Amino acid sequence: MTVEAPTSLGDWLDRHGRDIGLLTVDDVVDPGSFEATAILHQVETSSGGPPILFSNLRNLSGDRSPARMLFNTYSRRRSVGLALGVEAETWNDLLEALPEKSSGLLKPTTSAEAPVQGNVIAGDDLDLRILPWAKHVEMEGGLYFTPIVAARKPSSDRYNLSWNRVMFLDPTHAGVHISPRQLWSFQREAEEGGEDLPVAMILGHHPAFNLAAAALTAMDIDEYHVAGALMGQPLRITPSITFGPNLMVPSDAEMIIEGRLIAAHRVVEGPFGEYMRYLGPQKLSHLFEADAITYRPDPIVLEIFAGHRDHLNAHVSIHASLLAAARTAVPQVTRVGWFQGGGPTTAVVGLDKSADGQPMRAAMAILSAGNLIKQVIVVDDDIDVFDAQSVMWAISTRVRSDEDVTMLKGLQGSVLDPSHPGFGTTTGFVIDATWRIGQPRPPVARVPADAVSRFPLDRYTLKEP
Amino acid sequence: MHIKQVTCPRCGALSIVDGGLFEIGTVRLKCTNCAFYFEPAGSPRSKTIAEVTNANVEVTIWEPEDAR
Numbered sequence: 001m002t003v004e005a006p007t008s009l010g011d012w013l014d015r016h017g018r019d020i021g022l023l024t025v026d027d028v029v030d031p032g033s034f035e036a037t038a039i040l041h042q043v044e045t046s047s048g049g050p051p052i053l054f055s056n057l058r059n060l061s062g063d064r065s066p067a068r069m070l071f072n073t074y075s076r077r078r079s080v081g082l083a084l085g086v087e088a089e090t091w092n093d094l095l096e097a098l099p100e101k102s103s104g105l106l107k108p109t110t111s112a113e114a115p116v117q118g119n120v121i122a123g124d125d126l127d128l129r130i131l132p133w134a135k136h137v138e139m140e141g142g143l144y145f146t147p148i149v150a151a152r153k154p155s156s157d158r159y160n161l162s163w164n165r166v167m168f169l170d171p172t173h174a175g176v177h178i179s180p181r182q183l184w185s186f187q188r189e190a191e192e193g194g195e196d197l198p199v200a201m202i203l204g205h206h207p208a209f210n211l212a213a214a215a216l217t218a219m220d221i222d223e224y225h226v227a228g229a230l231m232g233q234p235l236r237i238t239p240s241i242t243f244g245p246n247l248m249v250p251s252d253a254e255m256i257i258e259g260r261l262i263a264a265h266r267v268v269e270g271p272f273g274e275y276m277r278y279l280g281p282q283k284l285s286h287l288f289e290a291d292a293i294t295y296r297p298d299p300i301v302l303e304i305f306a307g308h309r310d311h312l313n314a315h316v317s318i319h320a321s322l323l324a325a326a327r328t329a330v331p332q333v334t335r336v337g338w339f340q341g342g343g344p345t346t347a348v349v350g351l352d353k354s355a356d357g358q359p360m361r362a363a364m365a366i367l368s369a370g371n372l373i374k375q376v377i378v379v380d381d382d383i384d385v386f387d388a389q390s391v392m393w394a395i396s397t398r399v400r401s402d403e404d405v406t407m408l409k410g411l412q413g414s415v416l417d418p419s420h421p422g423f424g425t426t427t428g429f430v431i432d433a434t435w436r437i438g439q440p441r442p443p444v445a446r447v448p449a450d451a452v453s454r455f456p457l458d459r460y461t462l463k464e465p
Numbered sequence: 466m467h468i469k470q471v472t473c474p475r476c477g478a479l480s481i482v483d484g485g486l487f488e489i490g491t492v493r494l495k496c497t498n499c500a501f502y503f504e505p506a507g508s509p510r511s512k513t514i515a516e517v518t519n520a521n522v523e524v525t526i527w528e529p530e531d532a533r
Contacts (some may be wrong), residue, residue: 139480139481139497140497141480141495141497142495169529170529170530170531173527173529180519188520188521191520191521191522192521192522262527263522264520264522264523264524264525265524265525265526265527266514266518266520266524266525266526266527267526267527267528268486268492268493268494268495268526268528270483271480271481271497279481281468281469281481281482281483281486282480282481282482282483282486282494282495282497283482283483283485283486284483284485284486284492284514284517284518284526287527418467418468420467
């Protein structure tokens with residue numbers, strides 16, 4: 001069911017704050033000393049991790065930050081749904097609604113007025129230490145943000161949005177981990193021409209804007225258009241302060257750091273708590289040099305609670321893309337799930353199977369949709385793909401390993417997967433845990449439903465010893 | 466990404482590093498505990514920066530002022 005989509009991050013908080021369990025912390029908090037995530041951890045343990053807005057933050061200079069900071073935007077299904085204008089009773093409802101939302105691409109509009117440029121810090125005044133950089137989990141290599149990085153492909157007008165981890169290095173530099181996907185290819189194109197790549201690090205916008213950055217889109221699709229689709233309104237853009245029309249930036253963002261990915265330079269960056277719930281190691285990453293900080297009055301930095309549910313759920317657009325890809329290949333696909341523990345490397349496909357061979361086709365479609373998934377388990381649709389116990393029951397009772405497990409070598413994987421050998425390939429598998437067509441299925445051991453009706457429990461006295 | 470465990474020679478803290486970066490050996494790592502920069506002990510120095518970064522241009526390693 002659709003509901004009226006929020007118009008902005010502030011509108012989402014104002015209209016749905018109570019509904020999504022928003023908590024606000026007005027005490028002075030230093031996110032650079034784990035103070036914010038210590039609070040998040042304790043609240044998550046006791047009440048399941050609602051969104052938390054920190055309104056009074058200390059920055060790296062020890063002063064009050066100009067920005068507030070919001071964590072756990074995506075920690076709950078309801079908050080994700082309401083960000084997209086969807087009232088979803090289950091994760092599956094949300095996944096079913098997303099493809100339709102994201103297919104309605106909306107061209108951005110250019111605005112003369114840009115709230116995000118209400119305050120501009122550049123030149124000698126530029127200092128990244130005014131921002132509330134955070135430490136999330138133990139053994140992280142530095143202070144981090146998790147912004148959306150917007151970049152234009154050097155040889156075209158197409159924009160990409162990607163979600164990146166960014167580590168503070170000094171008042172004008174940061175290290176950026178970039179996976180070998182679209183932003184990587186943009187930077188490589190610029191670098192091979194001897195050029196830096198202009199980018200905008202967007203620290204907060206409409207909560208659906210960030211989900212566009214996590215979507216799997218074709219190289220020829222402008223992700224500013226995808227952002228408009230998910231937000232339910234065209235993205236307003238404006239020339240950046242530093243690069244003018246050569247880098248258009250979202251007018252209604254909360255805060256932006258403009259700068260460049262420096263060609264032919266890399267920097268040691270990491271470790272950082274990743275969505276697979278391990279720390280990604282210290283590695284060679286890209287070097288960012290800042291040119292300007294711009295922000296609207298009283299901005300809110302939207303930050304991910306790294307390595308926690310907020311982080312995994314932020315991949316909901318990818319999850320929905322996998323369902324759509326599998327169903328395109330095999331219309332009998334009913335659901336696609338993944339687990340909090342397995343994260344986006346293992347997918348479970350539910351299938352109303354009508355022909356043998358469909359499980360492998362559906363699995364191949366998911367494996368081909370991106371580089372995250374390396375393992376696919378296909379089950380009949382009597383199995384709840386979101387319930388690990390149910391999935392393991394199917395694997396335990398419907399699989400003969402010599403016939404139903406297929407190893408797949410030579411796959412591109414995710415460099416954040418700890419089992420993955422850097423830039424080499426990885427190995428995955430497909431488990432077909434469905435019954436064969438025509439094979440008699442053993443009846444499931446159940447007490448007859450009519451017996452339960454005939455002998456209701458309230459007729460009896462159950463005594464404790 | 467294969468990881469290697471490294472020990473800071475100054476404070477003894479353990480940290481994890483990308484196996485490729487470890488195998489370069491000449492790029493200094495940063496201790497996550499005391500911020501000391503050091504070359505990893507035991508590196509086979511068998512990989513180049515070009516191999517590990519997969520870049521098509523010659524790459525310079527940048528370090529912040531506090532590392533110099």
